[in-house]
Amino acid sequence: MTNPYLQRPQRPNQPPTNNNRPQQPANRSGGNQGNNRGGGQGGGGNNPAPNNPEPSPWLGHPSDPNPQPHKTASFVEYLRWMRAPSIQHKEGTQVQLVSKAETQANYTERLNQMNVRTCLIAGNSNTFIVTCPWRIRVGGTKGPESMLLPAFDALGMPYIPSSTLRGVARAQGIREFMEQGMSRSQAKKEMAKYLGDLDAEDKHKTGKVIFFDAYPIVTNESNSGGLAVDIANSIWSWDDDNLKYSPNPNVFFSLKQVKFLIGIRKGTNCTDEILAMVKKWLIKGLGQGIGSQTNSGYGRLLSGQQQNNPHEFLRLNFELEGQLIHGRQTVTWRADKNRYDNKSIAEVRPVAFKNMMRYWFRIFARGVLPSHQVRTLEVQIFGGIEPEPTWGWLCVRVKEIDSPTNNRKKQSGILRLFTTNSLPEFQENSFKTFCKDLCWLMFRLGGVGQGARRPYYERQGNPRIRGCDLMPFNDEDFWQVPDYPQEFVRFFQQRLTSFYQNLATLTTISINNCNLLEVSPPNDNPWVEVADQHCRILIFQGDSQGNKSHALAVLHDRMFKTNGSYDRFLCGSTAKPSPIWIANVEDKNYQVVTVFGATQDPRKRFVDELRSQGAIQVFPLSPGR
Amino acid sequence: MTFDPRTLGTPVYEKLNTLKTDTTDQAKLKKQKSMAQELYTYLSTWGLMRLKAEETILKDGREDPVKKFFECLKEISGKEDLSLDALKTLNADEYLGLTGLGLEIAREFSFWVSAIYHDVRGED
Numbered sequence: 001m002t003n004p005y006l007q008r009p010q011r012p013n014q015p016p017t018n019n020n021r022p023q024q025p026a027n028r029s030g031g032n033q034g035n036n037r038g039g040g041q042g043g044g045g046n047n048p049a050p051n052n053p054e055p056s057p058w059l060g061h062p063s064d065p066n067p068q069p070h071k072t073a074s075f076v077e078y079l080r081w082m083r084a085p086s087i088q089h090k091e092g093t094q095v096q097l098v099s100k101a102e103t104q105a106n107y108t109e110r111l112n113q114m115n116v117r118t119c120l121i122a123g124n125s126n127t128f129i130v131t132c133p134w135r136i137r138v139g140g141t142k143g144p145e146s147m148l149l150p151a152f153d154a155l156g157m158p159y160i161p162s163s164t165l166r167g168v169a170r171a172q173g174i175r176e177f178m179e180q181g182m183s184r185s186q187a188k189k190e191m192a193k194y195l196g197d198l199d200a201e202d203k204h205k206t207g208k209v210i211f212f213d214a215y216p217i218v219t220n221e222s223n224s225g226g227l228a229v230d231i232a233n234s235i236w237s238w239d240d241d242n243l244k245y246s247p248n249p250n251v252f253f254s255l256k257q258v259k260f261l262i263g264i265r266k267g268t269n270c271t272d273e274i275l276a277m278v279k280k281w282l283i284k285g286l287g288q289g290i291g292s293q294t295n296s297g298y299g300r301l302l303s304g305q306q307q308n309n310p311h312e313f314l315r316l317n318f319e320l321e322g323q324l325i326h327g328r329q330t331v332t333w334r335a336d337k338n339r340y341d342n343k344s345i346a347e348v349r350p351v352a353f354k355n356m357m358r359y360w361f362r363i364f365a366r367g368v369l370p371s372h373q374v375r376t377l378e379v380q381i382f383g384g385i386e387p388e389p390t391w392g393w394l395c396v397r398v399k400e401i402d403s404p405t406n407n408r409k410k411q412s413g414i415l416r417l418f419t420t421n422s423l424p425e426f427q428e429n430s431f432k433t434f435c436k437d438l439c440w441l442m443f444r445l446g447g448v449g450q451g452a453r454r455p456y457y458e459r460q461g462n463p464r465i466r467g468c469d470l471m472p473f474n475d476e477d478f479w480q481v482p483d484y485p486q487e488f489v490r491f492f493q494q495r496l497t498s499f500y501q502n503l504a505t506l507t508t509i510s511i512n513n514c515n516l517l518e519v520s521p522p523n524d525n526p527w528v529e530v531a532d533q534h535c536r537i538l539i540f541q542g543d544s545q546g547n548k549s550h551a552l553a554v555l556h557d558r559m560f561k562t563n564g565s566y567d568r569f570l571c572g573s574t575a576k577p578s579p580i581w582i583a584n585v586e587d588k589n590y591q592v593v594t595v596f597g598a599t600q601d602p603r604k605r606f607v608d609e610l611r612s613q614g615a616i617q618v619f620p621l622s623p624g625r
Numbered sequence: 626m627t628f629d630p631r632t633l634g635t636p637v638y639e640k641l642n643t644l645k646t647d648t649t650d651q652a653k654l655k656k657q658k659s660m661a662q663e664l665y666t667y668l669s670t671w672g673l674m675r676l677k678a679e680e681t682i683l684k685d686g687r688e689d690p691v692k693k694f695f696e697c698l699k700e701i702s703g704k705e706d707l708s709l710d711a712l713k714t715l716n717a718d719e720y721l722g723l724t725g726l727g728l729e730i731a732r733e734f735s736f737w738v739s740a741i742y743h744d745v746r747g748e749d
Contacts, residue, residue: 059678080671142663144675145682 052338057083057093071106074156079143092331092340098229098251105224114215115261122263130260130286130301137254138164138291148252162211169278170195172285175421194278208270209278212263226258231328241371295383297350297397313432314417321410322456322468325352325449346404348413354396356448358382360441367531368511393423434502437495443472445594446581455584457547469584485539485590489618513621525569527579527597536598536607537619541590551582551591570602636700637733640693645741656686658742665731673724674712697730
């Protein structure tokens with residue numbers, strides 16, 4: 001007997017489920033259908049290739065091994081039934097299932113109803129719309145296998161809880177009172193007059209403004225209110241005072257380019273002035289970003305009244321050519337290979353720039369400061385959740401200008417850097433200069449996204465395009481690069497010296513950049529990715545050789561190969577990043593080459609070879625510069 | 626079975642206490658603590674079957690309180706077979722009844738966890 005309570009939602013008019021679904025006939029034409037799951041045998045005909053059934057992403061149920069959820073089924077419902085626990089292809093099935101939830105969801109009716117409800121209760125004049133230019137994730141619910149989920153209501157609809165909105169308005173109000181000279185406790189006390197506090201005097205115990213849950217507005221482009229899969233890949237993690245390299249892609253749900261209807265209304269004893277003030281705080285606070293990953297460009301909500309953000313301190317156009325920055329993946333089952341084929345979706349992502357700035361920050365800071373101090377400062381600057389959730393001083397946002405097409409493997413956009421309210425005022429100037437220098441170093445030492453360690457080149461093999469060139473476009477002198485490498489040396493050393501000086505100011509630790517630390521003595525393997533006394537950075541001029549820039553051609557030369565293959569202690573391999581970065585300097589005919597652990601072979605041999613061909617060493621900085 | 630409030634509390638306390646005493650790995654203790662605290666939320670959001678599946682999926686210590694939870698559920702409900710396959714074939718009344726009992730037991734877990742794991746600093 002089928003249990004009606006345990007059944008997944010069915011499509012309307014779906015024929016009765018056949019518990020003993022037969023295998024598809026062997027002569028069925030074509031490959032696997034998009035919705036062919038569990039037991040289906042794609043391919044067919046007389047093809048002798050092995051035909052492996054596509055694994056089902058669902059937690060098997062005897063009454064329905066191949067469910068077709070109703071379009072109104074919430075994404076929560078998909079996760080509840082997510083695949084069998086020990087399935088062989090679990091990563092692929094996970095990606096597949098969340099994609100199904102994303103593409104099939106149609107919450108139009110429910111979300112419209114919720115928004116109408118907000119308008120009716122709050123009154124039309126008390127509602128306003130905010131737009132999220134990129135992505136947002138509010139709420140820290142953990143789903144199966146610790147998947148991060150956005151906040152969802154009792155029916156599984158994504159939303160922003162009213163308490164979050166109240167918190168945003170409150171935090172902004174407190175900040176503004178503090179800017180007027182109040183202490184935090186005075187500001188909190190003052191805030192009670194608006195939003196209430198249990199410890200306040202009787203007439204202020206209850207908040208005067210009522211906040212409503214905010215639901216996404218359904219648009220023609222998205223019936224799901226913007227439900228969108230994203231991926232977070234924490235590649236480097238701290239393991240005590242060392243960094244561990246381990247790509248660890250985590251799939252999660254966010255909301256993308258979504259509009260929310262926000263509603264507030266007057267409560268008891270509320271005046272028009274109080275409501276207006278709270279609304280102003282709320283709009284301003286939402287503009288700063290809410291929810292998680294705000295440092296990575298997530299969570300900003302803009303209203304029509306939004307002014308330019310005064311915290312912006314750098315705006316830089318850029319172009320990226322090559323392997324590109326990617327976000328989420330899609331998968332296609334390959335029955336003949338018994339595995340999924342992954343396809344990464346290219347997207348200009350602020351998180352890629354933020355993490356590359358973080359990477360170079362660690363590289364240079366660890367060369368002059370003890371690792372535990374670098375670790376503390378890193379959380380302060382870039383934000384983090386350990387040892388405790390911290391809103392970093394820096395927020396990185398990117399506006400995409402052009403996305404790649406089949407014929408155009410380029411990405412372009414505007415990189416924008418902001419300080420956040422967590423940055424102490426007295427640190428502001430040195431921090432901005434520090435970030436600008438760091439950004440310059442990032443642009444000159446390598447790329448971002450896939451292939452960041454190699455300059456752009458094309459080849460015959462697959463993939464045809466390797467590496468990437470990252471170029472800034474800005475008229476300021478600061479961003480210009482000279483035609484000659486000798487002059488570039490001076491630019492580089494100025495930026496790096498300024499970086500160290502501001503690092504010293506931010507940490508109040510005196511830094512001697514001519515006396516570099518030794519983080520760990522290198523061997524042929526391992527080495528540490530750090531600009532310590534074993535790191536060398538060289539400027540190398542030479543004409544391109546074939547399709548490769550000269551420095552890359554030397555690295556790939558036969559003399560550095562072992563048994564005809566690239567030496568993995570020089571060029572890296574799967575799960576082992578190369579200790580060498582090579583970056584083209586725009587369209588000039590010289591490159592910047594960074595080598596970690598350069599005092600040991602095989603890296604030492606490579607550095608010696610570059611030197612013998614006339615490379616100029618710019619790091620370590622020599623005394624007197 | 627005579628009702629006594631300790632009927633639910635005692636097995637939870639005993640099993641969780643034994644788990645804590647038998648574990649020495651600090652990282653594992655943290656994971657156990659956080660999962661024991663989250664059991665109720667997890668169960669109420671994702672259901673009994675899904676929680677059972679987590680017992681197999683999790684590998685870092687979080688599976689321990691889940692296993693203990695099902696041991697308690699087995700003991701208190703008197704249902705011998707609480708495997709995933711058995712849960713899948715229960716009828717609606719039995720499944721919902723068992724979930725209700727499970728929620729009460731999960732509540733006991735979060736009640737006892739702070740006392741038993743008092744010296745373990747939480748994960749987050």
